[in-house]
Amino acid sequence: MLKARLLTAFVLLPMVIGAVWFDQPLPWLTVLVVVWGALAVSEFYKTVSKSATGPIPFTAFGIVMTVLLIISPHFKTDNLLPILITIAVVVPIFGMLMRKNKGDAFASWAWTLAGIFYIGWLLSHFVLLRDLEMGREWVFFALLVNVASDTFAYFIGKTWGKHKLAPSVSPKKTTEGALGGVLGAVLIGLGLVWLFGLPINYGVAILLAVLVSIFGQFGDLFESLFKRNMAIKDSGKTLPGHGGFLDRIDSLLFAGVIVYYFVVLFVN
DSSP, rough: OOOHHHHHHHHHHHHHHHHHHSSSSSEEEHHHHEEEEEEEHHHHHHHHTSSSOOOOOHHHHHHHHHHHHHHHSSSOOOOOOHHHHHHHHHHHHHHHOOOOOOOTHHHHHHHHHHIIIIIIIHHHHHHHHSSTHHHHHHHHHHHHHHHHHHHHEEEEHHHHHOOETTTEEEEEEEHHHHHHHHHHHHHHHHHHHHHOOSSSOOOHHHHHHHHHHHHHHHHHHHHHHHHHTOOSSOOOOBBTTSSSHHHHHHHHHHHHHHHHHHHHHOOO
């Protein structure tokens, strides 16, 4: 499993680095996030529709809205986001009314919105972050600090973990692993601030790295809870050692949000 995990990461890493670094002739990060987001939300809806309760989300509509939310930062129009949100909320209601089976209508509506906002809205913050001053460097900060947190949490938890962090949600996660994740995030965060010359001091860098780690681990637990409720182990099997596309971004969804709002509110 570890070999497969490392091999997959080795293949994906150059793709991610290239997408973040280059923005001509296309905004490659947006392209990557759109493709990944569409595949992740598709897994999300497939998982929900196969659950014991069986509500059927409006999958095609949800995928389209997810893509539109992700690319929306490229369109500098004040009214676009409210329009998209309104469409996301209202259009599935008409779908509910037209379905023959109305027993799970509201569940279908709610799960459709959940996929759109959980994946599409949260992922759009990476596009927003890349568009800021030093956006390339801030995106790398969010990604690499998150990866460091995940990696340190995995190895420290596997080696020294004894105290369960949230056994009812994710039995394998430990408090030692969580603290190790925070430590890894801080170490890499400090190194990236020095390497990239980011406009924050080391104290602020520690705070931001801790927040990325904590919220990233929260995102991981959130998806674990989702999978436990759906009675599955992974959202998919596409990425060897990692599961599905949603499994790979469960913590990243929150990392991009934290870094974006931190930079907007306290740095820029």
